[in-house]
Amino acid sequence: MQRIGIDRSRPLAEEPHTGHNRFHPEIAPICALAPGEEILLETRDAFDGQLPPGSADRDVGRMDGGRVHPLTGPLWIEGAAPGDGLEIEFLAIEPQPHGVSCILPGFGLLRDRFPDPYLVHWQIADGWATAERLPGIRIPGAPFLGVSAVAPSAALLERWSAREQRLVELGGEAQLPDACGAVPGGACAAAGLRTIPPRENGGNFDVRQLTRGARLLLPVYVEGALFSAGDAHFAQGDGEVCATAIEMGATVRLRFRLHKGWAAGRPDLGPVFELPAQPAAGAALGAMGMPITAGGENRAGDLELASRNALLNLMDLLEARGYDAEQAYVICSVAADLRLSNVVNSPNFVVSALLPRSIFL
Numbered sequence: 285m286q287r288i289g290i291d292r293s294r295p296l297a298e299e300p301h302t303g304h305n306r307f308h309p310e311i312a313p314i315c316a317l318a319p320g321e322e323i324l325l326e327t328r329d330a331f332d333g334q335l336p337p338g339s340a341d342r343d344v345g346r347m348d349g350g351r352v353h354p355l356t357g358p359l360w361i362e363g364a365a366p367g368d369g370l371e372i373e374f375l376a377i378e379p380q381p382h383g384v385s386c387i388l389p390g391f392g393l394l395r396d397r398f399p400d401p402y403l404v405h406w407q408i409a410d411g412w413a414t415a416e417r418l419p420g421i422r423i424p425g426a427p428f429l430g431v432s433a434v435a436p437s438a439a440l441l442e443r444w445s446a447r448e449q450r451l452v453e454l455g456g457e458a459q460l461p462d463a464c465g466a467v468p469g470g471a472c473a474a475a476g477l478r479t480i481p482p483r484e485n486g487g488n489f490d491v492r493q494l495t496r497g498a499r500l501l502l503p504v505y506v507e508g509a510l511f512s513a514g515d516a517h518f519a520q521g522d523g524e525v526c527a528t529a530i531e532m533g534a535t536v537r538l539r540f541r542l543h544k545g546w547a548a549g550r551p552d553l554g555p556v557f558e559l560p561a562q563p564a565a566g567a568a569l570g571a572m573g574m575p576i577t578a579g580g581e582n583r584a585g586d587l588e589l590a591s592r593n594a595l596l597n598l599m600d601l602l603e604a605r606g607y608d609a610e611q612a613y614v615i616c617s618v619a620a621d622l623r624l625s626n627v628v629n630s631p632n633f634v635v636s637a638l639l640p641r642s643i644f645l
Contacts, residue, residue: 285321285322285323285324285537286315286317286321286323286324287323287324287325287326288302288314288315288323288324288325288326288356288357289302289326290302290303290326290327290328290356292326292328292329292333292380292533293333294333295332295333295351295354296328296332296351296354296467297351297465297467300467300468301314302314302356303328303354303355303356303357303467303512303514304354304355304357304358304467304468304472304476304512305332305350305351305352305353305354305355305465305466305467305479306461306466306467306472306473306476306477306478306479307433307435307436307441307476307477307479307485307487308435308436308441308471308472308475308476308477309435309436309437309438309441309505309506309510310471310472311358311435311468311472311476311510312358313357313358313359313360313508313510314356314357314358314359315359315360316359316360316361316362316508317359317360317361317362317540318361318362318363319361319362319363319540319541319542320539320540320541321539321540322375322537322538322539323359323537323538323539324535324536324537325356325357325513325535325536325537325538326356326533326534326535327354327355327356327429327513327514327515327516327533327534327535327536328354328356328514328533329380329383329384329515329516329531329532329533330352330353330430330514330515330528330531331347331351331352331384331531332351332352332354334347334348334351335347335384335386335403336382337382337405339384339403339405340403341400341401341402341403342401343401343403344386344387344388344389344401344402344403345389345401348464348465349465350462350463350464350465350466351465351467352479352480353431353479353480353488353514353515354467354514355431355433355479355512355513355514355515356512356513356514357510357511357512357513358434358435358510358511358512359509359510359511359512359540360508360509360510361508361509361511361540361542362508363542364504364507364508364509364542365504365507365544366437366504366505366506366507367503367504367545367546367547367548367549368503368504368509368542368543368544368545368546368547368548369501369502369503369504369542369543369546369547370434370501370502370503370504370509370511370540370541370542370543371499371500371501371540371541371542371543372432372499372500372501372502372511372538372539372540373498373499373538373539373540373541374428374429374494374495374496374497374498374499374500374536374537374538375496375537375538375539376496376535376536376537377427377428377429377495377496377516377534377535377536377537378427378534378535378536379408379425379427379516379518379532379533379534380408380532380533380534381407381408381409382405382406382407382408382532383405383406383408383413383518383530383531383532384403384404384405384406384528384530384531384532385403385404385406385415385526385528385529385530385531385614385617385618386401386402386403386404386526386528386614387400387401387402387403387526387527387528387610387613387614388401388526388527388528389401391526391527392525392526392527392613392617393523393525393526393588393591393592393595394525394526394592394595394596394613395527397609398526398609398610398613402610402613402614404417404418404614405417406423406518406530406532408425408518408530408532411424411425412424412425413425413518413519413530413618417611418607418611418614418615420644420645421615421643421644421645422643422645423518423519423530423618423619423643424519424642424643425518425519426492426495426518426519426520427495427496427516427517427518427519427532427534428491428492428493428494428495428498428516428517428520429494429513429514429515429516429517429534429536430488430489430490430514430515430516430517430520430529431479431486431487431488431489431512431513431514431515432486432487432489432494432500432502432511432512432513433479433485433486433487433502433511433512433513434485434486434502434503434504434505434506434509434510434511434512435485435505435506435509435510435512436477436483436485436505436506437505437506440484440485440505441475441476441477444477444483445460445461445475445477448460448481458481459478459480459481460478461474461475461476461477461478462478484503484552484553484554484555485502485503485505486500486502486555488515489555490515490517490520490524490529491557492517492519492520492521492522492529493557493559493562494557494559495560496560497559497560498557498558498559498560499557499558500555500556500557501543501546501555501556501557501558502555503546503547503550503553503554503555504547511540513536513538515531516531516532516533516534516536517529517530517531517532518530518532519618519619520617520618521616521617521618521619521620521621521622521639522620522621522622522623523591523595523617523620523621523622524617525591525595525613525616525617525620525622526613526614526616526617527617528614528617529617529618530618565638565640566640566641566642567640567641567642568638568639568640568641569598569601569638569639569641570598570636570637570638570639571594571595571597571598571600571601571636571637572593572594572597572625572634572635572636572637573589573590573591573592573593573594573595573596573597573634573635573636573637574590574593574632574633574634574635575587575589575590575593575631575632575633576589576593576632577589582631582632583631584630584631584632584633585630585631585633586633587624587627587633587635590633590634590635591622591635591637593635594622594635594636594637595616595620595622595637597637598612598616598620598637598639599612599613599616601639602615602616602639615639615643616637616639619639619640619643620637620638620639621637621638621639622635622636622637623635623636623637623638
């Protein structure tokens with residue numbers, strides 16, 4: 285079994301032969317493997333080691349955002365061709381002993397309410413994560429990869445770049461190509477897609493159920509598929525509301541299969557997946573949110589507003605338990621699940637936020 289090793293004490297830029305942090309079809313593969321073969325990949329944390337043990341709130345604001353998502357890869361899968369499907373089976377995900385969660389200025393569902401950086405260091409051991417800054421909280425491990433992706437074709441790279449440019453011109457939000465901090469450099473840096481948003485090729489979808497035993501199926505756009513992975517999370521709530529989970533480095537064991545012709549003729553096909561049996565849910569605290577403003581105005585169908593209200597209502601419950609607003613926000617990001625409970629009863633659709641009682645010591 286092949287193993288791709290890295291030195292996590294060094295940033296990706298000092299080991300460019302191990303990975304990349306942009307999506308581009310001309311990034312050279314770092315190894316090749318046959319369908320059915322297993323591989324071990326070592327991954328860096330999402331911030332490329334910029335928040336090591338001992339770092340503080342101020343260091344969050346000083347990070348180089350261009351270095352986010354150092355991915356290990358790409359891998360050349362023998363026989364993979366455009367129009368195929370690449371199946372990735374997650375066999376094992378072993379966490380590193382240190383993780384971080386942080387509130388990032390400008391990011392997160394409540395970014396307007398939390399303008400200042402805030403950092404939590406987690407100690408990971410024996411399947412649990414604990415943090416001095418969050419007393420009385422113990423988070424059970426459910427590790428997964430936040431980013432799994434194949435390379436876009438040159439045509440898709442151009443199309444996706446253009447649609448995100450149009451979105452920005454219309455007043456929307458997108459991170460456009462930017463060579464600052466990019467690995468590799470050159471043309472791939474100047475035109476490469478940022479890894480923050482997920483796309484049809486996979487990427488940063490943060491589906492926390494893709495743990496050990498899950499299978500992910502991605503459409504193949506280029507010869508060899510060029511698969512990459514990273515951004516491992518020890519645990520996360522559905523929604524990742526403050527923009528971070530328990531971010532960590534990991535060692536992952538993967539196996540690949542090819543489904544010839546699976547994506548042929550379906551250019552807009554996106555990722556699909558199959559999950560192992562899910563554990564039964566235990567006792568939980570819950571809160572609901574509806575699309576109603578603080579002034580009492582209905583905004584029919586506004587699921588973002590309903591999600592915000594559900595989150596704020598759940599955070600109120602945590603603050604009643606003695607946690608401050610920043611602590612409550614991070615706890616919800618790593619452990620609370622946002623669920624669509626009702627999308628038919630207009631004008632007030634309902635989003636629920638559920639927090640397992642088991643995290644309280």
